[in-house]
Amino acid sequence: MIRVSVGTAACLGLTTNRMDVYPTTAYLLSGNRCQMNCAFCPQGTDSNEALSRLGRVTWPEYSWAEVEKALACVEETVIRRICMQSVRHADGIVSLLGQISRIKTTTNLSLSLSAWIQDEDEATAIFAAGVDRISISLDVVKPEDFRRIKGGSLQDRLDLLLQCAHRYPGRMSTHLVCGFGETEAEMLSTIDKLLRAEITVALFAFIPLRGTKLENEQPPAVDSYRRVQAGHFLLREKVTDFSTFQFEDGRLVSFGLPGKELKLHLACGTAFQTSGCRDCNRPYYNERPGGVIYNYHHRLSTAENAAIMNEILSSVNI
Ligand code: SF4
Structure with missing residues (x-):
């Protein structure tokens, strides 16, 4: 059996559920209950949440035969990538390698894997x-918070x-x-590195989930998340350099670009x-339909982008 995100299942015709929006990547989940105990994750060993939850999303189980048949038929214009998300298995990567091989014999779609691996040799395999x-x-960018929330050493995982x-x-x-309590400066300097x-880098906003240790914590302020998204984009597209960013008490106060130039780069x-x-849109991983949208899974409308631009331009020096 293999778990499939409910949106993916709808997209592949495994369920008749109708969705507002469909993923462009097929998300699969390998394993039940993780050997790790991340405080924000419903799959953590101490979580009380159902095994069918990861992030905000439900992952019903299907037989491999059903999933293989659906993946073999899906058009590349509908699904353009497969992402296998894996809990940390008791047998290391052994069962995972078998599952990867099943997928590769079924489809030529690009395959991403998000998994806990222990060394370079596992990556090679x-x-x-x-x-x-x-x-x-990495999820968490401050060493002390990493230890508290995920356990273990951030430096080891980063290395x-x-x-x-x-x-x-x-x-x-x-x-x-x-x-998770990091400043915008700490997040953006990690992104830069x-x-x-x-x-x-795939950026997420923390969402407190029922049944996890952090269920009563708060998500990040949207204006702060927008500045980090904008900073990430400007660095990724090599528009500017981290050294041009200015911070006060860890909050980003300037991207080091004139307002006109900033607007031009963020206008799209x-x-x-x-x-x-590429092609990973993760619909509603971070947001409830109708609630605040942290990560837009579609191209923004002119009105959506104008609202965000006003928010950003009024919160930094230009
Ligand atoms: S960015 Fe998307 S496709 Fe890539 S590993 Fe993360 S969830 Fe999977």
Whole structure:
């Protein structure tokens, strides 16, 4: 059996549920209940939440045969990538390699893997099995918060990510979550370091989820998240350099660009869309339908972008 996000299941015709919006990446979830105990995750060992939850999303189980059949038929204009998200398995990557092989014999779609791997040799085995990109999720950018929220050493995970990025340039990704008490300066300096190592960054906003240790905490302020998104975009597109950003008490107060230039670069709205591997739109991973949208899974309308631009331009020096 394999879990499939409910939006993916609808897109692949595995369920008759209708969705407001469909994913452009097929999200699969390997494993039940993680060996890790991240305080924000419903799959953590101490979480009381159902095994069918990861992030805000529900992941019903299907047989491999059903999923393979659906993936073999899906058109590339509908689904353009597969992302296998994996809990930390008791057997390391053994069962994961078998699942990757099943996917690769079924479809030629690009395959991303987001998993806990322990060393470069595991990354090598996973790439050899046919995965195009691996994400080692850091999630938390402050060492003390990393220890408290995820357990273990941020430096160790960062070192592994950087080593893999050195060995496999342009093929590594990571997930970073805003809202665990880090400042905008701390988040953006980490993003800068990762981008310089050719690591793709997927930005998330922390969402407190029922049944997790952090269920009573607050998500990040939207205006702060927007400044981080904008900063990430400007660094990623090499519009400007981290050294031009100015901060006061950790809050970004200037991108170091004149207002006119800033507007020009942010006008397309890409900065506020879901970031990460190409074609990954993660609809409603971070938001409730009708609520605040942290990551837009579609191109922004003129009105949506104008509202965000006003918010940003009024919150920084230009
Ligand atoms: S950015 Fe998207 S496709 Fe890439 S690993 Fe993360 S969730 Fe998967």
